[in-house]
Amino acid sequence: xxxxxxxxxxxxxxxxxxxxxxxxxxxxxxxxxxxxxxxxxxxxxxxxxxxxxxxxxxxxxxxxxxxxxxxxxxxxxxxxxxxxxxxxxxxxxxxxxxxxxxxxxxxxxxxxxxxxxxxxxxxxxxxxxxxxxxxxxxxxxxxxxxxxxxxxxxxxxxxxxxxxxxxxxxxxxxxxxxxxxxxxxxxxxxxxxxxxxxxxxxxxxxxxxxxxxxxxxxxxxxxxxxxxxxxxxxxxxxxxxxxxxxxxxxxxxxxxxxxxxxxxxxxxxxxxxxxxxxxxxxxxxxxxxxxxxxxxxxxxxxxxxxxxxxxxxxxxxx
Numbered sequence: 207x208x209x210x211x212x213x214x215x216x217x218x219x220x221x222x223x224x225x226x227x228x229x230x231x232x233x234x235x236x237x238x239x240x241x242x243x244x245x246x247x248x249x250x251x252x253x254x255x256x257x258x259x260x261x262x263x264x265x266x267x268x269x270x271x272x273x274x275x276x277x278x279x280x281x282x283x284x285x286x287x288x289x290x291x292x293x294x295x296x297x298x299x300x301x302x303x304x305x306x307x308x309x310x311x312x313x314x315x316x317x318x319x320x321x322x323x324x325x326x327x328x329x330x331x332x333x334x335x336x337x338x339x340x341x342x343x344x345x346x347x348x349x350x351x352x353x354x355x356x357x358x359x360x361x362x363x364x365x366x367x368x369x370x371x372x373x374x375x376x377x378x379x380x381x382x383x384x385x386x387x388x389x390x391x392x393x394x395x396x397x398x399x400x401x402x403x404x405x406x407x408x409x410x411x412x413x414x415x416x417x418x419x420x421x422x423x424x425x426x427x428x429x430x431x432x433x434x435x436x437x438x439x440x441x442x443x444x445x446x447x448x449x450x451x452x453x454x455x456x457x458x459x460x461x462x463x464x465x466x467x468x469x470x471x472x473x474x475x476x477x478x479x480x481x482x483x484x485x486x487x488x489x490x491x492x493x494x495x496x497x498x499x500x501x502x503x504x505x506x507x508x509x510x511x512x513x514x515x516x517x518x519x520x521x522x523x524x
Contacts (some may be wrong), residue, residue, distance in 0.1 A: 261492040269488045286497065295477040305384075306387040310446060315397075317398050318399075319427075319431075332399070335395050343455060345455060377467060379467050382461065401439075404437075413426055447506075
């Protein structure tokens with residue numbers, strides 16, 4: 207007679223999982239995840255959400271940083287709309303955004319088109335053009351920029367050499383804002399890199415087919431490059447527009463902390479700083495900050511609405 211030995215019991219049969227063990231394991235995993243996220247959560251609550259909630263409350267109060275806030279309702283907002291300097295700050299900021307953002311993106315796209323072609327020293331040129339974006343927002347660059355555009359400085363002497371009207375830009379209310387525009391245009395490296403990455407994704411076969419059909423460079427750019435690059439263009443427009451609304455450091459430094467002359471560089475954030483920290487009207491400044499947030503949100507919503515007309519995604523072509 208042949209004896210058949212029983213096979214050893216399976217591990218799950220020898221050690222059956224206790225009821226609720228899987229649920230406890232998942233709870234332990236969730237707890238570990240929350241522990242790893244706790245520094246970010248604490249930072250968000252203490253440094254972002256908390257100050258935002260406080261500023262929203264202060265926007266409806268009379269608060270001077272020294273006395274307890276006093277509830278005044280919408281008085282800060284009604285006073286704001288009647289303030290001629292607030293209106294001037296809105297005008298200066300809008301002018302800066304409308305002029306500076308398109309020029310910066312045009313230059314970034316033009317340089318990206320040149321660097322998209324393979325050539326010797328390409329890595330060096332990319333790094334050289336990108337470098338101003340890393341240092342352009344620093345205070346030291348603001349001081350250098352103010353020195354360059356001051357009376358009898360480099361820019362002034364160059365204009366005189368070329369036979370153009372001189373006199374310095376920093377002290378001229380008609381031209382000082384354009385020195386800030388030149389500074390932001392000089393920092394075109396970041397959108398240039400994004401454009402360059404988008405250009406690398408355009409299939410070369412499309413250019414070859416269009417060239418065979420007799421399409422010239424301008425036609426290829428308008429019919430192939432621009433439509434396929436439109437999502438990247440939309441991203442850069444959105445990012446740079448928001449960034450332009452937040453200009454402060456360069457305007458403050460170039461104007462020597464006066465936001466002038468004659469309020470010529472009184473951008474919105476500069477006036478907000480003056481009301482909040484120079485005049486101690488923190489309630490008014492908080493109301494200004496929330497109006498800026500609403501304005502940026504409105505512009506962002508308009509851009510997202512308009513993208514249906516000029517942004518082409520690959521999913522739409524299928």
